[in-house]
Amino acid sequence: MAKTTKTISGRVVKAVASKFFVDTESGVKVCFARKKLKFDGNIYVGDYVEIAKDRDAFVIEKVQDRKNQLIRPYVSNVDVCLIVIAPEPEPDFLLVDKVIVNCLVEGIEPVILANKCDISKIDLSEYASIVKCFEISAETGFGVSAVFDYVKGRTVCLAGQSAVGKSSLINAILDSDECEVGELAKKIKRGKNTTRRIEIYNLGGTYLMDTCGFSMLDAVDIEPESLRLYFDDLEVFRPECKFNTCTHINEPECAVKPHVGKEIGQGRYDRYKLIYDELAERRKNKYE
Numbered sequence: 660m661a662k663t664t665k666t667i668s669g670r671v672v673k674a675v676a677s678k679f680f681v682d683t684e685s686g687v688k689v690c691f692a693r694k695k696l697k698f699d700g701n702i703y704v705g706d707y708v709e710i711a712k713d714r715d716a717f718v719i720e721k722v723q724d725r726k727n728q729l730i731r732p733y734v735s736n737v738d739v740c741l742i743v744i745a746p747e748p749e750p751d752f753l754l755v756d757k758v759i760v761n762c763l764v765e766g767i768e769p770v771i772l773a774n775k776c777d778i779s780k781i782d783l784s785e786y787a788s789i790v791k792c793f794e795i796s797a798e799t800g801f802g803v804s805a806v807f808d809y810v811k812g813r814t815v816c817l818a819g820q821s822a823v824g825k826s827s828l829i830n831a832i833l834d835s836d837e838c839e840v841g842e843l844a845k846k847i848k849r850g851k852n853t854t855r856r857i858e859i860y861n862l863g864g865t866y867l868m869d870t871c872g873f874s875m876l877d878a879v880d881i882e883p884e885s886l887r888l889y890f891d892d893l894e895v896f897r898p899e900c901k902f903n904t905c906t907h908i909n910e911p912e913c914a915v916k917p918h919v920g921k922e923i924g925q926g927r928y929d930r931y932k933l934i935y936d937e938l939a940e941r942r943k944n945k946y947e
Contacts, residue, residue: 666709666720670866672859674704679719681710682861690717703728704857705735705814705868727765729816732857734868739768739810743819743828746779751820756930758818759790760889761879772806774824785924789892797827807832807865814859816868829867833860883938890931892923908935 669683679690679702690710692702696719702708707723728735740762744750755771762769770791773781777796786792791809795802817825860867884906887894893907899914900907907915907928919928 666711669708669710670859671702671704671706671708671719672861672866674702674857679708681708681717681719682859683710688717690719692719696722703733703735704859705737705866707736727767729765734816734857736814737765737767737816737868738813739770739815741770741772741806741810741815741817741828743772743774743817743823743825744781745773745775745823746781747775748820748822750781752785752926753930753933754820755786756927757877757879757934760881760886760934761877763889764879764881770806770809772828774828776801785892785927795828797824797831800831803828803831807862811865814866814868829860832862832867880941881938883935883942886931886935886938890927892927893931896923906935908932 667683667685667688669681669688671679672682672687673680677691679692681688681690688710690708696702701722702719703725706725708719709721709723710717711720725735727737729737740758742755742758744755759769761767768791770793771783771786773783773792773794774797776794777799780794783792793802793806793809795806797803817828819825857868884904887897887906893915896915896918897903897905897907900910901912901914902910905913905915907913915923915928919925
């Protein structure tokens with residue numbers, strides 16, 4: 660019978676095939692999972708785990724409870740999501756709003772980073788009262804230290820379109836070329852997705868996740884009537900609506916609509932309706 664030693668606490672910082680790299684007080688250990696964990700697919704990058712030495716290898720014995728989890732890719736225990744946008748490719752604010760909703764549902768703080776401000780600035784006025792926003796340049800380093808100071812001591816992931824500079828931002832924070840950086844295709848102005856794996860960089864207690872292809876880029880799986888709860892700029896006016904459950908779509912005497920184009924950005928409200936319709940269509944298809 661195999662003899663195991665006492666367990667060691669750590670955090671999964673990288674997963675490659677069947678190997679899990681666990682950051683512990685005594686360094687990073689390459690670990691394998693017990694069969695029951697592998698079968699259930701229960702180990703995410705970001706998980707806090709207990710590992711033990713089994714003969715000549717370390718194995719993951721237990722995964723601690725998560726505060727949150729995301730899929731595509733599988734990451735967990737995230738505190739802050741940096742939503743990176745840039746002048747090129749043109750910002751997809753519908754995607755930004757979906758990520759914000761997903762963050763709020765999962766208990767993650769969304770933060771918008773307008774990268775490449777040395778090239779051109781992006782109008783973030785619709786978001787100024789909603790989320791923390793930074794203007795940065797990963798190329799010149801402008802604003803990067805302010806972002807790092809803001810997220811210090813927390814677990815941070817990145818989301819955004821390809822070629823907005825997510826990997827360049829990580830390089831700027833790490834002050835290295837550790838991440839492969841993709842080039843923006845000049846003719847079609849689309850980026851190559853260069854992030855091949857999920858990895859956490861431990862920067863003295865601040866954990867930075869290099870991620871791509873988030874499920875957070877999709878509309879979250881909530882009821883359409885609940886969407887309003889995650890649009891604070893709309894909800895602030897809801898007490899003035901005739902109906903307490905007003906969705907601000909078709910109800911009479913809605914107090915939100917008169918503020919659209921004023922305190923509420925027209926684009927922001929239009930995207931709210933698009934996400935609402937997407938959720939309503941998804942529910943319709945689910946029960947047909």
